[in-house]
Amino acid sequence: MAINKDTIKYVAKLSRIELEESTLEDFTSQIGRILTYIEKLNQLDTENTVPTSHAVELKNVFRKDENTPSLENQAALSNAPEQENGHFKVPKII
Amino acid sequence: MQYETVIGLEVHVQLDINTKAFCGCSIEFGKPANTQVCPICLGLPGVLPVLNEKFLQYAMRAALALNCTVANFLKFDRKHYYYPDLPKNYQISQYDKPLAANGHLQIKIETGQKKIRILRVHMEEDAGKLIHTKDASLVDLNRTGTPLIEIVSQPDISSAAEAYTYLTRLKSILEYLEISDCDMEKGSLRCDANISLRPQGHTTLGTKAEVKNMNSFKGVRDALNYEIIRQEKTLREGGTIIQETRLWNEEKQKTFSMRSKEEAHDYRYIPDPDLVPFVIEKEAIEKARRELPELPQAKKERLIKDYSLSDYDAGILSADKQLAIYFEDAAQNYKQPKIICNWLMSDIMSYLNTNNIPIKKLKEVLPIDKLVAMLKLIDNNTISGKIAKQVLPEMLKTGKDTSVIIKEKNLSQITDAGVIESVINEVINENEKVVEEVKSGKDKALMFLVGQVMKKTRGKANPRMVNSLIKKKLEV
Numbered sequence: 157m158a159i160n161k162d163t164i165k166y167v168a169k170l171s172r173i174e175l176e177e178s179t180l181e182d183f184t185s186q187i188g189r190i191l192t193y194i195e196k197l198n199q200l201d202t203e204n205t206v207p208t209s210h211a212v213e214l215k216n217v218f219r220k221d222e223n224t225p226s227l228e229n230q231a232a233l234s235n236a237p238e239q240e241n242g243h244f245k246v247p248k249i250i
Numbered sequence: 251m252q253y254e255t256v257i258g259l260e261v262h263v264q265l266d267i268n269t270k271a272f273c274g275c276s277i278e279f280g281k282p283a284n285t286q287v288c289p290i291c292l293g294l295p296g297v298l299p300v301l302n303e304k305f306l307q308y309a310m311r312a313a314l315a316l317n318c319t320v321a322n323f324l325k326f327d328r329k330h331y332y333y334p335d336l337p338k339n340y341q342i343s344q345y346d347k348p349l350a351a352n353g354h355l356q357i358k359i360e361t362g363q364k365k366i367r368i369l370r371v372h373m374e375e376d377a378g379k380l381i382h383t384k385d386a387s388l389v390d391l392n393r394t395g396t397p398l399i400e401i402v403s404q405p406d407i408s409s410a411a412e413a414y415t416y417l418t419r420l421k422s423i424l425e426y427l428e429i430s431d432c433d434m435e436k437g438s439l440r441c442d443a444n445i446s447l448r449p450q451g452h453t454t455l456g457t458k459a460e461v462k463n464m465n466s467f468k469g470v471r472d473a474l475n476y477e478i479i480r481q482e483k484t485l486r487e488g489g490t491i492i493q494e495t496r497l498w499n500e501e502k503q504k505t506f507s508m509r510s511k512e513e514a515h516d517y518r519y520i521p522d523p524d525l526v527p528f529v530i531e532k533e534a535i536e537k538a539r540r541e542l543p544e545l546p547q548a549k550k551e552r553l554i555k556d557y558s559l560s561d562y563d564a565g566i567l568s569a570d571k572q573l574a575i576y577f578e579d580a581a582q583n584y585k586q587p588k589i590i591c592n593w594l595m596s597d598i599m600s601y602l603n604t605n606n607i608p609i610k611k612l613k614e615v616l617p618i619d620k621l622v623a624m625l626k627l628i629d630n631n632t633i634s635g636k637i638a639k640q641v642l643p644e645m646l647k648t649g650k651d652t653s654v655i656i657k658e659k660n661l662s663q664i665t666d667a668g669v670i671e672s673v674i675n676e677v678i679n680e681n682e683k684v685v686e687e688v689k690s691g692k693d694k695a696l697m698f699l700v701g702q703v704m705k706k707t708r709g710k711a712n713p714r715m716v717n718s719l720i721k722k723k724l725e726v
Contacts, residue, residue, distance in 0.1 A: 170330075170516060170518070172332060210325075210521065210523070210526055210527055211523065212526065214526040215526050215527050215528060215529050216526070216528050216529060217300060217301070217525075217526045218300065218301055218302070218303035218306070219274070219300040219301065219302060219303065220302075220303060220304075221267050221268050221269050221302050221303065221304035221305075222268070222269065222274060223268060223269055223274050223275075223276055224269075224273070224274030224275070224288070225274075225288075226275045226276070226285060226286050226287055226288050227287055227288055227289070227292075228285075229282065229283070229284050229285050232284045232285075232287045232292060232391075233284060238386075240383075240386070240388055241283065241388065242282055242283040242284055242285075242390075243283050243284065243381065243388035243389055243390055244284070244334070244388070244389035244391070245386050245387075245388055245389075246334045246386065246387050246388075246389060247386065247387070248382065248383075248385060248386050248387050249333070249334060249380060249382065249387040250382055250387075
């Protein structure tokens with residue numbers, strides 16, 4: 157499947173990945189090749205195949221509405237680059 | 251040219267269960283930041299969310315009460331977007347296989363009943379909360395993963411008033427189901443509105459604005475009324491409506507565009523591979539349907555039938571489950587339901603409203619046996635209805651029994667003919683002119699004398715006795 161540079165730019169933006177202009181060409185052709193490879197699947201006749209919604213054949217897995225212990229505040233924040241008053245601190249959003 | 255308004259509402263309801271949608275963290279409101287979080291709701295790598303069974307049960311109850319068809323197959327999807335209130339960078343929601351669809355809700359409008367169709371009811375998890383300081387945003391993820399249902403109406407609502415009625419009705423039903431406290435201020439019920447205008451009679455929809463950030467039903471009504479005027483003005487001046495999200499500013503009573511450059515969202519929905527699909531058997535759906543409690547409309551019809559209440563009275567009593575329960579409990583102990591209804595809808599409700607007491611507290615501030623005792627004291631002439639109106643606020647305020655208050659304030663009705671007659675004599679002596687008028691047959695003059703006697707006895711004389719004793723005395 158042919159994929160163009162604009163699509164790669166768009167996908168990069170959605171993924172919050174910054175791509176150098178110089179690498180765009182490479183990614184465009186590499187991802188294009190991957191998609192072409194996956195397209196082989198379209199050769200398969202799926203006329204009589206039920207769509208798969210899940211790879212594992214399990215259904216109706218529930219848990220009871222019962223409390224399990226939460227993390228301590230400091231444990232929850234232990235990976236946070238910055239914190240303030242028990243909160244995760246992030247760059248100002250609005 | 252006349253314009254007509256087209257409104258669709260999206261209502262998010264937080265379900266009143268113990269734990270989050272996919273993990274065992276508590277969802278209790280008002281706890282210190284980030285103390286009700288675990289690796290699952292923080293979206294740490296390698297964790298497995300598992301659906302809370304009560305979440306599905308409660309959501310199904312809501313869907314059935316809203317006359318929806320519950321799907322027998324459902325799955326969860328990931329809705330991707332980047333915002334710091336969402337640690338996984340996706341929200342677990344339902345996309346193409348929602349819990350339920352094609353329902354409706356009946357609302358009362360001026361010209362009768364109107365059916366508002368419900369497009370779908372789906373299950374999803376809530377996001378966290380952000381606090382914005384001067385130089386940063388602070389993230390509290392306690393609310394992340396809280397079970398929500400989203401109820402999406404069709405664009406069948408034609409005015410801000412109808413939107414208000416729809417929300418009131420919806421809240422009433424959810425309260426009857428006992429699945430949410432529906433407290434808009436706490437955020438357990440939230441409403442976004444899609445609103446557009448079109449020339450009267452046209453069938454294609456105009457460009458809509460999505461209005462958010464209303465935190466009361468009144469706020470929704472005000473925001474929609476503002477939008478109707480704004481959009482109509484824009485259209486009349488030859489402008490175009492931009493499809494955008496607008497935020498309601500309660501203080502300024504205006505909506506403001508949220509972003510200048512609106513990007514089209516690309517949520518990239520995919521089935522969540524961590525959650526298995528769910529199959530709900532027909533029997534389970536029917537069982538849930540049978541187990542639904544009596545809903546407001548049925549309650550109203552029964553109140554009319556069982557207690558001979560008017561349509562109006564039954565409508566008000568049934569709109570609030572707690573009020574309806576209180577009424578029925580009281581009616582079990584006092585066999586004049588209309589009298590209970592009158593007291594509830596006048597003096598008692600007005601006291602609760604003035605003092606900001608929620609109806610669910612009524613049983614505490616006025617236990618049913620105390621109300622019944624008061625009504626019986628009126629019936630046996632210990633106090634008049636008028637005195638009861640004075641005593642009642644005191645009872646509600648202090649929790650004291652009627653009998654205690656009338657004793658303390660010396661309010662017992664005077665039924666001793668001798669005592670009343672002596673007061674009548676005084677009044678007759680003081681009002682010779684009026685007495686002549688009474689004798690010449692003027693009813694109004696008679697009422698004046700009765701009033702004077704009541705005044706002198708501070709409302710305690712039995713009015714009927716006063717009336718007949720004056721008549722006897724003046725031989726009229």
